[in-house]
Amino acid sequence: MFRRLQPDDSSATIYFDGRAIRCRPGESVAAALLAAGVDRFRTTPVGGAGRMPYCMIGVCFDCLVEIDGQADRQACLVPVADGMTVRSQDGTGRFGIQ
């Protein structure tokens, strides 16, 4: 879906639903996932529909994922950190998981 113009600096690794994804340190989790071809970040609590980011600036909340055990994180606002564990979020997400 997307490609990187500057593929040289993908020195961080995050894990999305168990899959290792190489990405640029400091970029947003949402950018890293989109560059890796992820087009289903979560499903909606009401209809179970798949969603992916719409706005990329923290407004639409369609990029909500679980990051390092915390549900409802806005993937477009959270910078990646090496070793980060990201899970797609189903419905309202899993709470009290830590």
Add this chain to the structure above:
Amino acid sequence: MTHLQRESCELAIVGGGPAGLAAATLAAELGVETVLFDEQSAPGGQVYRNVEANAPRHDALAAILGGDYAGGLALVRAFRASGAAYEPESAVWQVAASGKVGVSRGGRAYLTRAQRVVLATGAMERPVPVPGWTLPGVMGAGAVQTLMKASGIVPDRPVVLAGCGPLLYLVAVQLVRANAPLVAVVDTSAATLAGTVRAALPLLPAFAGDLAKGLSWIATLKARRIPIHKGSRLVVEGTGRVEAVTFDSGGRRVRIATSLLLLHEGVIPNNQVTTSLRCKHVWNVAQAAWRPETDPFGATSSARVAVAGDGAGIGGARAAVHRGRLAALDAAFRLGRIGRDERDARARPERTALAREARLRAFLDRVYRPAEAVRPLDDDTLACRCEEVSAGELRGLIAEGFTDLNQLKSFSRCGMGQCQGRMCAGTVGRILAEGLATDMAAVGHYRLRIPVKPLPLAELAELGHADRNDKPVLEVADGDPSQRI
């Protein structure tokens, strides 16, 4: 990591785009103790996002983004060199009328007491609710521009741009420069070429540069043989994700297969903080959006709070710089750093520049009036993306006798999901106005509740710099008591 939790400051500025940067730079220069809070990790806002990293590289990405973008570097450097303090990666989840600013950084929340607050929260893309717009693969055009600026990421599958406004064409040209497979542009504006030229003539010669730039974008698309369709009544087709977009064009229905559909019909003020403060807002007819009512320096109806830049009505990045400086001058005056005469004298050149920008803005507002985003929704289109409330459902409630936004919220849950109504506020108001055969000013708008950014309860429980009298979530805001919502 533990970050400094600032207990107080004279001036808190929220947002690190052109208005916030210009305000902070001038306020610090005038001797005001200034702190700029921004959600991003580097200054620039969305328009100059990541400019410190991108502009000096002189590589393919810098060429794709272009000269106007690189021009933001000077603004960022002036801010960096100023005495203003900078708090990046800091989400502001509350601004209280008392001047208490709730900040969250690195998983810790705290309150900063500010004597004055300048909100420079900028704009968001106007939501374009058409059938199928919630499908994966449908994004804002600005969202893809953000991906380019922030991460150097561009589409590599067929992409269609649909909507209107200067940003739509800028993104089209940037995609072409990046060799992204741009299949077509669907222009939804009602303006004809002849009408646009007629409206543009009075802007010559003052804005020859801007108009030439716009024409060069069209010429670039023509040279690359990118089809530009006039289109209306967009429908997104797809099962599970976008597969095609269809629209009316020249009396027939056109279907274009695509992997990515980018919608854009201009931008609207990001007014969550001012609505949560119950500042007085007015419906801006020309821009089809709510904006906080402000005086010529940006001061709102809330005594300590001003708004600078696009958050007070869309004026663009160049105007935002002048609006930021005006807010800084007024802050310096109110904080006793300069006298009224000096404030007014220094405001004059800023106002002259703003008056000039206003001429161009009036032209853009007229030519690029949103069309798809303001037409009556099809009944099955989701108005509220979070709670998946369709236009038909809302119309059903209105037919049953609902006459108030709050009632619609309570019964349908529209506007009560994760985005707190950011994405559906205008749409639900419009459906209600249509149903009651009245106008937007009469139906009013949502008022976001604090926290205006998601905040884990654990952070609130360990709130920094809170004394026993602080009730951050319950503090009653001042403002217009007649406001129903």
